[in-house]
Every structure is written in structure tokens, then in C-alpha cells.
Amino acid sequence: MDQPQADADIPYDLIKDGSDAQFMADVMEVSKTVPVIVDFWAPWCGPCKQLGPALENVVRKAAGKVRMVKINVDENPGISGQLQVRSIPAVFAFKDGKPVDAFNGALPESQLQAFVDKLTGDMDxxxxxxxxxxxxxxxxxxxxxxxxxxxxxxxxxxxxxxxxxxxxxxxxxxxxxxxxxxxxxxxxxxxxxxxxxxxxxxxxxxxxxxNAPSDDDMAPLRATVTANPADMDARFTLSEALSGKGDVAGAMDELFVILETELNWKEQKARKMLLKLFEVAGATSELTAKGRRRLSSLLFR
Incomplete structure (x- = not known):
């Protein structure tokens, strides 16, 4: 049973069915002159039926810069066993008689294009x-x-x-x-x-x-701030705890409460912590961008 193809008119020597017996000739030898992609598949494999036609389309668009060999692992278990294929679809790229790249599973066509472009040298x-x-x-x-x-x-x-x-x-x-x-x-x-x-x-x-506290320690910290909203030391401690737990946005919110009350609180301790959180969030993140705008509004009010 042949794997579904994207186009029945694809030239035989560009995309072809392979076997264990022909692997040396179809893959190893050919890859010394042009890269060869090997698609290990089986008739019962649903993802294989998704991947096959998409991969064939990408190979065909490469216009001869790469070849493709399809191997039914049910009928040809030898080479797949040597390559330690544990799941299918499994795709290997060969160049100069050696495997140089591989992936498992049905990828979207954009990633297949990137895979082929990398192999042919067309990728930026x-x-x-x-x-x-x-x-x-x-x-x-x-x-x-x-x-x-x-x-x-x-x-x-x-x-x-x-x-x-x-x-x-x-x-x-x-x-x-x-x-x-x-x-x-x-x-x-x-x-x-x-x-x-x-x-x-x-x-x-x-x-x-x-330095993050345990989950059990978070509730008392929150309770302290709720009971004493003007306790900036407790609020700062809560901000440190939130940041340690990965809640950078929540930590920033607590710091802004402090900064809106006293911009230079404790020799700019809250402001310095906020700048550290910008670093944690990433210079280009939306969270940092919003935070910097909010800080600027406080600095220049």
C-alpha cells in the first residue's frame, strides 16, 4: 500500500518508495550528490498520512535540490531499527552519506519548509x-x-x-x-x-x-498586607515573594503601590526592585513596556 501523495505526477527519481534492500543505492549514494530526506511511515499511521503529502509538496518546491525516499516500516524494519526509530512518522535527512538532521511527528508545512531550506542551504x-x-x-x-x-x-x-x-x-x-x-x-x-x-x-x-517562600507562607503575607495596607515593609516582602513564585506582574503591582505612596521609599528600594523585575520580564516584553510607562508617569508627574 503506497503512502498518500500530494501529486501523482511527481517524478519517480525525486520522490520514490524505498526499501531496506535499496537503501544504500537510493539514500546513501544519492546523498553524496544531493541531500536525501527519508520518511519512515506505515499505512496504519494517521499522522503519517498528514505529514507525507505536506513533506512531498515542500520537496517538490525545492525543484531538485533535495530528494525524498519513503520507507514503509512494516515491510522494511531493518534500516528503521538501525536508526533506532521508536515512533512514526520519523524523518531523517542524509547528506554526504550521513544522517545530518531528523524530527518526529507531523509538523506544519512552515516548519517542514524550514527543515528543507536548512538542508539545502536556502535558509536565512x-x-x-x-x-x-x-x-x-x-x-x-x-x-x-x-x-x-x-x-x-x-x-x-x-x-x-x-x-x-x-x-x-x-x-x-x-x-x-x-x-x-x-x-x-x-x-x-x-x-x-x-x-x-x-x-x-x-x-x-x-x-x-x-528565595521564594512556600505556598503555605503566601497566605499570611497576603493577609498582613490586607489588614495593614499602609505597611509598606509587608507589601515589599509580598512583592519579593510574588516575584520568587513567578508572578512578576503581581509583584510589580505591589511595588507600584509603594512608589505611588513614596517614590523614593527607603532610598529607592522599591524602585530598584522594580528595575530588577523589568530585567526578569525581559526588555522587549509587554509587561516591561507597560511598567516603564507607568514608572515614567510617576517620575514626571
């Missing part, structure tokens, strides 16, 4: 990384941690030491209360990027998270 990697990071940042602000992690990971797949992507991925770990995971990501930061604003912001967030 810098531009693609910026787009992925921007989309991931938006997902992060919306609370979509899965989407953010996927796009940050894709950006790092293209540029392993990109500071914005590393900082973003660390923030995803922090959002999931995994401080050690965030620290692990930061270990990949190059020496020259240690002071990058994206990395500095995450380090500040880690510092706050490490």
Missing part, C-alpha cells in the same frame, strides 16, 4: 531564529509553555548558543518550577554572552526563585 538562519524566538516569547507571555519550549528548541536546533533562545528556554524551566533545569540551560551560554540581557534576566529570576 539568523532570520529564522529571530522569528522562532519572537513566536516563543509570545507563547511564553500567553502561558503556552509547550509552544514556547517547542519554538525555543527549534531556534536552538539552528543556532545552539543563541542567547535569546537559551534565556527563553531557561524561563520555560523556571515557569515549571525547575530551577536546576534552568541552571542547566544557562551552562550552555558562551563566555561572551554571559552579560547578555536575556541571560542576565534569567539569572535575576533564578535568584528570586531560590
Amino acid at each position: 538562519i539568523g532570520k529564522e531564529v529571530k522569528q522562532l524566538v519572537a513566536r516563543a516569547e509570545n507563547s511564553l507571555e500567553l502561558g503556552d509553555m509547550g509552544g514556547a519550549a517547542q519554538d525555543f528548541a527549534a531556534a536552538l536546533g539552528l543556532e545552539q548558543t543563541n542567547p535569546e533562545a537559551l534565556g527563553g528556554m531557561a524561563r520555560v524551566y523556571l515557569a515549571n518550577d525547575d530551577i536546576e533545569g534552568a541552571k542547566g540551560v544557562l551552562e550552555m551560554v558562551t563566555p561572551e554572552d554571559q552579560d547578555h540581557q536575556a541571560i542576565a534576566g534569567v539569572r535575576a529570576a533564578i535568584d528570586l526563585a531560590q
